[in-house]
Amino acid sequence: TAVFLGQGREFARCRVGMLVWAEMLKGKRVIVTGASTGIGEQMAYHLARMGAHVLVTARTEARLQKVITRCLELGAASAQYVSGSMEDEAFAEHVVKEAEVVLGGLDMLILNHVGNSYFNYFDGDVGHVQKLLKINFLSYVAMTVSALPRLKDSGGSIVVVSSMAGKVGFPFTAPYSATKFALDGFFSSLRQELAIQKADVSITLCILGFIDTGKTSAMWTLLIRN
Numbered sequence: 001t002a003v004f005l006g007q008g009r010e011f012a013r014c015r016v017g018m019l020v021w022a023e024m025l026k027g028k029r030v031i032v033t034g035a036s037t038g039i040g041e042q043m044a045y046h047l048a049r050m051g052a053h054v055l056v057t058a059r060t061e062a063r064l065q066k067v068i069t070r071c072l073e074l075g076a077a078s079a080q081y082v083s084g085s086m087e088d089e090a091f092a093e094h095v096v097k098e099a100e101v102v103l104g105g106l107d108m109l110i111l112n113h114v115g116n117s118y119f120n121y122f123d124g125d126v127g128h129v130q131k132l133l134k135i136n137f138l139s140y141v142a143m144t145v146s147a148l149p150r151l152k153d154s155g156g157s158i159v160v161v162s163s164m165a166g167k168v169g170f171p172f173t174a175p176y177s178a179t180k181f182a183l184d185g186f187f188s189s190l191r192q193e194l195a196i197q198k199a200d201v202s203i204t205l206c207i208l209g210f211i212d213t214g215k216t217s218a219m220w221t222l223l224i225r226n
């Protein structure tokens with residue numbers, strides 16, 4: 001009985017939390033990057049359930065179409081997508097401009113996408129590190145620069161999805177880890193500057209541990225489970 005009651009309380013607390021959170025995001029205009037699969041896709045669905053206007057982006061148009069259809073079924077105030085690659089800085093800026101046009105402003109920028117990498121001994125490929133920095137870091141900076149004026153207007157927020165590998169140098173993650181550390185340096189510094197300027201924009205850096213989205217490599221799943 002004690003266990004059952006304990007679980008009941010957890011559930012109630014969770015429900016109350018969700019209600020407060022849902023109210024906060026109802027009608028808000030949100031961009032979610034890397035929303036064709038994994039964590040980004042699930043965040044888009046949560047935002048949809050809360051009644052937000054969602055604009056999702058990634059490269060795979062066919063997947064994004066399915067994601068916006070599901071968002072509308074779940075109760076999104078509106079759902080749109082823009083497809084393209086974040087390796088191209090101009091595309092990153094284009095997504096923010098699209099949000100201004102179709103949503104008439106922006107309340108929240110959720111930066112979540114990551115380019116494909118390998119998780120093994122560093123193979124010495126400098127070109128790969130450069131490419132990954134463009135996708136995982138520089139496009140985050142470009143989107144932030146474009147979005148900041150709108151976020152200042154709305155008193156909005158920037159959410160940056162990072163990882164424990166962006167705080168600690170685990171083996172077999174060198175290129176990926178470097179891009180995540182870069183995010184911490186840039187966004188932690190920018191947060192301080194916004195505070196000094198009394199700009200009403202919050203920056204949240206999310207430090208995630210391992211999340212089995214079904215796509216994660218069998219090697220990591222096995223390693224973490226053991």
Ligand SMILES: NC(=O)C1=CN([C@@H]2O[C@H](COP(=O)(O)OP(=O)(O)OC[C@H]3O[C@@H](n4cnc5c(N)ncnc54)[C@H](OP(=O)(O)O)[C@@H]3O)[C@@H](O)[C@H]2O)C=CC1
Pocket residue numbers: 033034035036037038039040057058059060061063084085086087111112113114115116135161162163164208209210211212213215216
């Ligand atoms: N899963 C985990 O264990 C952990 C994940 N994280 C972080 O969570 C976030 C989401 O990860 P997760 O859901 O696992 O990753 P996924 O690989 O499932 O999703 C990555 C997303 O980024 C998009 N993407 C990839 N390359 C590009 C590109 N060149 N341009 C634009 N979009 C691109 C993909 O879509 P498409 O291919 O269609 O472009 C996809 O939507 C990441 O920031 C990751 O670092 C942090 C810690 C642990």
Ligand SMILES: CC(C)CCC[C@@H](C)[C@H]1CC[C@H]2[C@@H]3C(=O)C=C4C[C@@H](O)CC[C@]4(C)[C@H]3CC[C@]12C
Pocket residue numbers: 119162163164165170173208209210215216217220
């Ligand atoms: C207490 C500690 C021993 C915990 C160690 C946690 C380490 C091992 C965790 C922390 C962050 C994790 C990685 C991550 O951020 C994102 C991805 C992308 C995905 O596609 C494949 C898995 C991968 C590489 C995760 C692998 C496991 C990592 C390194």
